[in-house]
Amino acid sequence: MSAERKWESYIRKVVPYIPGEQPKEMDIIKLNTNENPYPPSPRVRKILEDFDYGRMRLYPSPDAEILVDAIAERYGVKPSQVFVGVGSDDVISMAFMTFFGSDKPILFPNITYSFYDVWADVYRIPYRTVPLRDDFTIDPQGYKCENGGIIFPNPNAPTGVLESVDMIEEIIKANPDSVVMIDEAYIDFGGQSCLPFVEKYDNVLVIQTYSKSRSMAGMRIGFAIGSERLIKYMNDVKFSVNSYTMNTVTQLCGAEAVRDEEYFCETVGRIIATRERSKKRLAELGFTFPDSKSNFIFASHKDKPASEIFEELKKRRIYVRYWNKPMIGNYLRITVGTDAEMDSLFDALEEILK
Ligand code: PMP
Secondary structure, eight states, rough: OOOGGGGGSSSSHHHHHHHOOOOOOSSSEOOOOOOOOOOOOOOHHHHHHHGGGGGGOOOOOOOHHHHHHHHHHHHHHHHHHEESSSSHHHHHHHHHHOOSSSSSOEEESSHHHHHHHHHHHHHHHEEEEEETTTTOOOOGGGGGOSSEEEESSSTTTTTTTHHHHOHHHHHHHTTTTEEEEEEOOGGGGGGOOOOTTHOTTEEEEEEESSSSTOOOOTHHHOEEEEOHHHHHHHHHHHHOOOOOOSSSHHHHHHHHHHHHHHHHHHHHHHHHHHHHHHHHHHHHTTTOOOOOSSSEEEEEEEESSHHHHHHHHHHHHOOOOOOTTTTTTTTTEEOOOOOOHHHHHHHHHHHHOO
16 A cells, blocks of 8 residues: 555544354355344244335334334333344444443453454453453453443353353442443343343343344344433433434334244244254264353364364355464354254264364
């Protein structure tokens, strides 16, 4: 590139987050971005079929009350305790902008969702990472110091490790002066949610998504539940940036999806069953992994480097996620797909590891 222009010195320069690959071909076994292998609730399909396309003429509801009300009803909270956004990435990003305005560093684990440090950088929020223990669990002691806020996923990503609500409450109790955010993107696959804490502590925000357990990654729906006080602050920021973030079709589909509890339980149950079977097969193939309570398994092979397995799988049109980074460079994050997809993966692994 040519020499830097004067105007370039005024730019907010950032190193962006790199999302998992979204291949164009359809014949790939895609186990790299923790999507759900099953379609969304059939009730969502009906909403799409019945949608009057003439409504696109009009702006969507800025406060998405149909969706907010349906989520509030499902989780037993007031609509004024629910914030919705375009995927939980949008919700977390808004929450960073709203709550992490202190000049003290915010805290999150050293191995975690790799968007947190990117948002901290883009919003100029100071941060400090807290090392996980060797077994990838969170050490609550690391969160008992002065800070400008706290965030971690439960279960953590990309490890899949679930923390107990008691340990999380210990962190919350030690931090009455900070907003504590629990990113529960994967909680529905076997974890206990921290949602009850939002009634007990007005500084706790719990964030969830439709992208995993509700099979709607492509619709982009995420939500946060917290005290009315927290949610009001978030809405004030959101309406100061862009009021019409979520389109009408998405609002309607999201409301209908969250009402279909039966389908939700059935598909989540299927993924849990496939995950448990997959753990056995991976162990037989010589992999070790922290126990996962999510829809992915973070696995390392005793002999073959993860980078080589990753490339070999790719040649066979099976995509998993690999990061060439310290501490996790010998792990593969494998999304739990259908039983048939996992069987193809195990056949390929058997061949690669022969
Ligand atoms: N949090 C964690 C821990 C995640 O792994 C993801 C998925 N990349 C998200 C949040 C964001 O998901 P979405 O924006 O699709 O709701």
